[in-house]
Amino acid sequence: MSVQESGRKVRVHIDGRSLELPDPISGVDLYAAAHVADGEVLYREVIGNREDQLVAKELSSVTLVQDEHFYSAHPHKVEHVIVVNARRKTVTGRKLSFEQVVKLAFPDGPTSPQTVYTVAYSNGPPRNPEGKMVAGQTVKIREGMIFDVTETSRS
DSSP: OOTTTOSOEEEEEETTEEEEEESSBOHHHHHHHHTOOTTOEEEEOOSSSSOOEEEOTTOSOBOOOTTOEEEEEOSSOOEEEEEETTEEEEEESSEEEHHHHHHHHOTTOOSSTTEEEEEEEESOOTTSSSEEEOTTOEEEOOTTOEEEEEEEEOO
16 A cells, blocks of 8 residues: 555654654555665554564554654664663663662662652653653663662651
8 A cells, every 4th residue: 555545644753753644554655654764673662661562664554543653773672871870871672660770770679668769860862851750650761861769768
C-alpha cells in the first residue's frame, strides 16, 4: 500500500517530527516517511517499564495510534554513560526506572525500612530534560544525563 492509497490519516511523531500518515501503513512506507537512515531501525515508544518495540521494515501493515512516538536508532545494544550522585555509570537500554536509579546510587539497598529516596534528574532528552521521579516511574535517558538520589529516613 503506498502512502497515497490509504484513507484515514493519523498524526505520529518520529524523531521529534510530527507527521500525518495513513493508517494502516506498510513498514517500507513508514521507514520512507521517517527517513530512517541505512543501518538504522525504527522503534515504537512503549509506556511503562518495558523495552520499546522494534518496528520491522518488512511488515506488510503497521497500525498507527494518534500522537504515538517513534524514533530511529542503531539496532545494537544501547549503552549510555550517565552520572548518578557525581559518579559515572554505564547503563544498557533507553529507559531507567526509579528503582534502577536508586540501586545505582545505593547498591547495598536501604539502611532501614524507614528509608525514603528522592530522585531528581537533569540533562535529559528533549521530551524530559529535567524533573523528579517517583517509585514505579521510568524516564527515557540519554548520554550524559545526571541523576541526584537523596536518601532520608522517616522518623
